[in-house]
Amino acid sequence: MTVQVERHLFTVDEYHRMSEAGIFGEDDRVELIEGEIVDMSPISSRHAACVKRLNREMSQRLGDRAIISVQDPIQLDERSEPQPDLAVLKPREDFYASKHPTAEDVLLVVEVAETSLAYDRTVKVDLYGRKGIGEVWLIDLVSEAVELYADPANGEFRVRERFGRGDVIASRAIAGLEISVSAIFG
Secondary structure (H helix, E strand, C coil), X not given: CCCCCCCCCCCHHHHHHHHHCCCCCCCCCEEEECCEEEECCCCCHHHHHHHHHHHHHHHHHHHHHCEEEXXXXXXXXXXXXXXXXXXXXXXXXXXXXCCXXXXXXXXXXXXXXXXXXXXXXXXXXXXXXXXXXXXXXXXXXXXXXXXXXEEEECXXXXXXXXXXXXXXXXCXXXXXXEEEHHHHHX
């Protein structure tokens, strides 16, 4: 006899209610990916430094043209609310106080990966492409490389490029945003 096991997939509203009820501790690092609550990898000092460098570089280059969101939620649909390491958002007067940004608000998502590279590449980058995020940078701390994914169509990114030290990565979604890969890694 075969037993069919059903999984309960959560909605963003249920996920928020669980948080408000105190099910997740203040220091719990979780995100909702396609209805499943997923533990996020711990942030190493190297990972944190990379995010800080990117935040500084992008803030200096973009100024008031965008809002830089660091490790904040993006609501992609009723079952997915990832927390990318960095997101470049369209400017909005309320700084998204009334609701979390959605895919339409996002110009660029950046995920920094050390131990989570395979997961980020196969789950999160694919999710961003399916939801219409126009550009994703995946920062590979181990290889000191940046993977650029752009131009989503039919749920997949048509452009996939890899940049290493000595290269300059130019955003396809944000005019004039160019950053030296060496500046990202320090």
